[in-house]
Amino acid sequence: MTENISRSLGSGPVTFSAPCRIDMGGTLDISSLYYPMARLKPCTFNIALDLRTRVRISPYKPGRIRVASKGFQSAEFCSDQAPFSHGLGLIFAIAACFGIDGIDIDIESASPPKSALGGSSVAAVALVAAFLQLEKAAGRPEPDRCEMAVLAHGIEQGIAGVPCGMQDHLAAAYGGINVWNWRLDQGRLAWEQLPLDLPENGRALDANILVAYCGVPHESKDVNGTWIRRFLKGLDRPLWQKIVENTRKFVHALANQDLMAAADAMNREVEIRRQITPEVVDDVGAALLGAARKENCGARFAGAGGGGCLWALGSEKAICLLRPRWEAIVSRHPDGAILYAGVDTEGVRQEPG
Numbered sequence: 001m002t003e004n005i006s007r008s009l010g011s012g013p014v015t016f017s018a019p020c021r022i023d024m025g026g027t028l029d030i031s032s033l034y035y036p037m038a039r040l041k042p043c044t045f046n047i048a049l050d051l052r053t054r055v056r057i058s059p060y061k062p063g064r065i066r067v068a069s070k071g072f073q074s075a076e077f078c079s080d081q082a083p084f085s086h087g088l089g090l091i092f093a094i095a096a097c098f099g100i101d102g103i104d105i106d107i108e109s110a111s112p113p114k115s116a117l118g119g120s121s122v123a124a125v126a127l128v129a130a131f132l133q134l135e136k137a138a139g140r141p142e143p144d145r146c147e148m149a150v151l152a153h154g155i156e157q158g159i160a161g162v163p164c165g166m167q168d169h170l171a172a173a174y175g176g177i178n179v180w181n182w183r184l185d186q187g188r189l190a191w192e193q194l195p196l197d198l199p200e201n202g203r204a205l206d207a208n209i210l211v212a213y214c215g216v217p218h219e220s221k222d223v224n225g226t227w228i229r230r231f232l233k234g235l236d237r238p239l240w241q242k243i244v245e246n247t248r249k250f251v252h253a254l255a256n257q258d259l260m261a262a263a264d265a266m267n268r269e270v271e272i273r274r275q276i277t278p279e280v281v282d283d284v285g286a287a288l289l290g291a292a293r294k295e296n297c298g299a300r301f302a303g304a305g306g307g308g309c310l311w312a313l314g315s316e317k318a319i320c321l322l323r324p325r326w327e328a329i330v331s332r333h334p335d336g337a338i339l340y341a342g343v344d345t346e347g348v349r350q351e352p353g
Contacts, residue, residue: 071113116308
């Protein structure tokens with residue numbers, strides 16, 4: 001760690017936080033899909049949730065890095081020997097990118113581990129923001145949200161060994177309710193941000209959404225990997241075109257505050273994905289989806305599914321009726337729970353030490 005950065009940490013820990021997200025149209029943010037389907041104008045929709053991940057950096061033993069995060073066993077390595085294949089390898093890889101050691105990194109998340117809400121990417125954005133802040137104190141120019149998202153995504157994709165989407169990083173960096181239009185970059189950023197202009201900066205939508213953790217951790221590589229491999233082999237492409245179509249219908253309906261039409265597009269998109277990969281939801285997830293439909297709500301698994309969270313969208317009355325039904329369903333699993341979350345409008349930010 002440079003002397004100036006050491007001095008910056010010497011004045012106290014540095015803490016940043018960022019929000020997780022729920023989404024619609026996920027996987028369309030992976031270039032393996034959005035480049036071949038560019039003519040269809042694929043997009044991804046997400047809502048940043050006020051379930052934040054906080055990353056706190058403190059001084060530690062010179063030459064070493066220690067990382068602690070709920071849901072993982074704490075790990076400590078010499079900075080030049082930290083394995084990026086470790087469960088916390090992304091955190092060590094980000095530290096290596098900045099050439100920083102002699103630090104203790106503590107990660108605290110308000111969402112369950114492996115909940116499919118983008119947790120690892122959220123932590124990556126918050127950590128990148130913290131390191132950029134330390135470099136700023138050492139004389140570096142002011143960082144921006146785009147830089148944070150791009151760098152966090154680049155490092156994560158680099159060590160994952162598989163294509164990774166970027167919507168999680170963008171939701172963490174910018175917050176709010178956004179449509180991300182994916183396009184041929186032609187030397188520019190590969191996305192266009194379109195914030196949805198909803199009442200009260202989207203907070204009015206708090207009463208129209210419900211988020212549940214089914215109690216089973218997800219593994220996104222399994223489902224995402226299957227989707228991408230099949231797409232590259234030439235399979236399911238008409239179905240992916242329908243996924244793009246229904247995602248755009250959802251966005252148009254929500255922008256016009258037509259919750260019924262948005263819920264219908266949401267349910268259609270989920271059924272198409274279940275047709276490609278039935279394992280995308282387990283028995284608990286299937287029960288949650290069925291209950292939502294009975295109450296005239298839309299429901300979708302977060303991220304790539306395969307466990308983790310599901311979320312519902314509907315009128316305030318419909319969500320009130322759905323809540324006890326979902327509570328009864330998730331209570332079947334010891335770790336299942338309704339997550340009390342609203343729209344986060346801020347994105348990544350620095351917190352008091």
